[in-house]
Amino acid sequence: MKNTTSQTVEIHKAKTSKIDQVDFENLTFGKIFTDHMFVCDYVDGKWQTPKITPYGPMSFDPSARVFHYGQAVFEGMKAYKDDNGDVFLFRPDENYNRINKSAERLAMPEFPEHYFFEGLTTLLQLDNDWIKPGYGNSLYIRPFVIATQPSVSASEANEYRFIIICSPAQAYYSGDVSVLIEEKYSRSANGGFGYAKAAGNYAGQFYPTKLAKEKGYQQIIWTDANTHEYLEEAGTMNVFFRIGDKLITAPVSDRILDGVTRKSLIALAEKQGYDIEVRPIKVEEIIAAAKNGNLNEIFGAGTAAVISPVKAFGYKGEHYELPKQDNPYAAHFKKALMDIQYNKAEDTFGWRYKV
Amino acid sequence: MKNTTSQTVEIHKAKTSKIDQVDFENLTFGKIFTDHMFVCDYVDGKWQTPKITPYGPMSFDPSARVFHYGQAVFEGMKAYKDDNGDVFLFRPDENYNRINKSAERLAMPEFPEHYFFEGLTTLLQLDNDWIKPGYGNSLYIRPFVIATQPSVSASEANEYRFIIICSPAQAYYSGDVSVLIEEKYSRSANGGFGYAKAAGNYAGQFYPTKLAKEKGYQQIIWTDANTHEYLEEAGTMNVFFRIGDKLITAPVSDRILDGVTRKSLIALAEKQGYDIEVRPIKVEEIIAAAKNGNLNEIFGAGTAAVISPVKAFGYKGEHYELPKQDNPYAAHFKKALMDIQYNKAEDTFGWRYKV
Ligand SMILES: Cc1ncc(COP(=O)(O)O)c(C=O)c1O
Ligand SMILES: Cc1ncc(COP(=O)(O)O)c(C=O)c1O
Secondary structure (H helix, E strand, C coil), X not given: CCCEECCCCEECCCCCCCHHHCCCCCCCCCCCCCCEEEEEEEECCEECCCEEEECCCEEECCCEHHHHHCCEEECCEEEEECCCCCEEEECHHHHHHHHHHHHHHCCCCCCCHHHHHHHHHHHHHHCHHHCCCCCCCEEEEEEEEEECCECCCCCCCCCEEEEEEEEEECCCCCCCEEEEECCCCCCCCCCCCCCCCEHHHCHHHHHHHHHHHHCCCCEEXXXXXXXXXXXXXXXXXXXXXXXXXXXXXXXXXXXXXXXXXXXXXXXXXXXXXXXXXXXXXEHHHHHHHHHCCCEEEEEEEECCCEEEEEEEEEECCEEEECCCCCXXXXXXXXXXXXXXXXXXXXXXXXXXXXX | CCCEECCCCEECCCCCCCHXXXXXXXXXXXXXXXXXXXXXXXXXXXXXXXXXXXXXXXXXXXXXXXXXXXXXXXXXXXXXXXXXXXXXXXXXXXXXXXXXXXXXXXXXCCCCHHHHHHHHHHXXXXXXXXXXXXXXXXXXXXXXXXXXXXXXXXXCCCCEEEEEEEEEECCCCCCCEEEEECCCCCCCCCCCCCCCCEHXXXXXXXXXXXXXXXXXXXXXXXXXXXCCCEEEEECCCEEEEEECCEEEECCCECCECCCHHHHHXXXXXXXXXXXXXXXXXXXXXXXXXXXXXXXEEEEXXXXXXXXXXXXXXXXXXXXXXXXXXXXXXXXXXXXXXXXXXXXXXXXXXXXXXXC
8 A cells, every 4th residue: 555655654555536626616614624634643642644545434532632632733725736737825834833732732742843843745745646736725734633542531642633624615605704702602711722723612612503593693702801892803713803994803811812814814914014013902991993984894804714804793782783894994805815825916024935 | 143132232251251351350440441342323303223242342443433522321239149149230210311411412313212221231231240249349321422423514413323331330438538629620511511511521620630639739629710719629520528517519500510420429418317507618618617627527429439539638838637537427328329339228219220
């Protein structure tokens, strides 16, 4: 079965490709996976030889700790193909650093940098045909680490598996969303691990989001757990508010994920001379701005949707519609970011990473 | 492979038993599992026919949601055998209700009551030899539910698996523990899901506990995330404080697990005429009591250890030793609870459940 070896990665190629069975015009996000996956086990205190194997099911003991104690962290990144067929990642060092920051908070071992990058690039080369050119098309990449040690004892595991799987994605457009500003439930605690991209930060959001959906809202904007007076972030996006022509976003903290899209947007906005403030934002400030007509835009920022404009929000039983903009900041920054990602604009920040 | 069918459960018996390979005098908690497990899948909006099969690994797609978004809840309960060979559970209805309460908060489907109880009793009958008699010996039972739907999209899954695995356990005695009262990290948020027995509540505790261990403490007593002024619970136990002859424990809330051991101990203490108070407890009250010699005992209460006495604690860099007691409440309540569990005392509360 062993076909090739890169410097560090043992490669077992799939015998046949599934690519012809895939309708690339009608993709559901995160449902179809490419022909290969990257797998590396942590055993006996060290990461073993990484492998690329055909994508497929894996066997786990039912006592594997991830099922019981949620020791699991992940990343979300994308590969983009330009019109010449060149493939790019966007700031992958940020994802590499963040998965290790997440892992540290969950008492999981650090993953070696050269394994991460060599694994990623080798995988993308093998599954290169799955990355479709065209503005908005991409390959969504999901690195994740799970505790595999078979034993139901509530402490950090001594065995882990690092996996990378990839799923082709189309331009993500679900329409402008309506969001609910949460007053009761919380996403994360002071002193907790909300800043980590950890499995345990997501499961708790689904029930409150279900309740929000029953009220006609698609997503929640979380507020701080102590007072529910400050706006934090959405389920899988950081959030920006435009009051007048000023753009505001909450500072990151131990409760808020340090999003790559967010920090890239801030850097771009600063460079392009936009008035941007990173500071705590009170819900009442947004309500007041909405009432006096100064709240021009709200949008989410994250890898999956890039920028996701908000058309309306709910708070304390009131519904607020946002005004239509002729030249929304959301569209401007979405294009600016995507132009860099798809190699259509100069990369003055050095964010593109050629695979 | 199909051998027998109980009313609802399809039974596939193991061909041979592993029991002879097990050293029941030297068990590590949660490491060895019995010959069988209970498995029931939720697909197409309903729980399918439950099965009991030989214990063993299971196959999962790497995109199964539990690995990414932590949708996983569990229970911990024990089966006890008396000297006549009769097997008992302790308040299993509490565990059944709690796993569904946990599931609801994580947007997971409720598990049917008759599947739970018939699955559990059928499994215990099959693996009856694994339940060793003798005060302190037990079979630890781990029911759990995980999201199996293969797709990396951050929302509640539509496919789940309910599993019960069992692990023989000996009298749990790790010596009296030293605990650290936490000032910085937190276990759960107001409005979060700390009250649920959910995977995501555990992974975040391991790193702070590792830091505590480096300071010489084995466990953490968590304080409230807002102020760190109030004592909450330990990693897998609720906590009781004895000041003078008064026993105090924190009220349950959306941050604190409603422990079966805790509520049983409260009921016993009330019945036996102990002075017991359920109310918020300030750290400073405990420090003051420790300083003026009134803090007589601290102990944890949970299914695994029953009662776990604390011999010392740390707070803000100070170390406090607890005085030795001639007749500690911890030992009294441990015996009282175990006598009921092992059918050695009258069961005035109706807590025993004969299998
Ligand atoms: C909770 C949360 N906030 C924000 C983001 C956005 O981060 P990024 O821009 O790095 O994708 C994500 C990632 O998807 C997230 O899960
Ligand atoms: C966080 C937590 N608190 C308390 C307990 C004690 O609950 P019980 O007495 O039901 O075992 C547990 C269970 O092990 C737990 O995980």
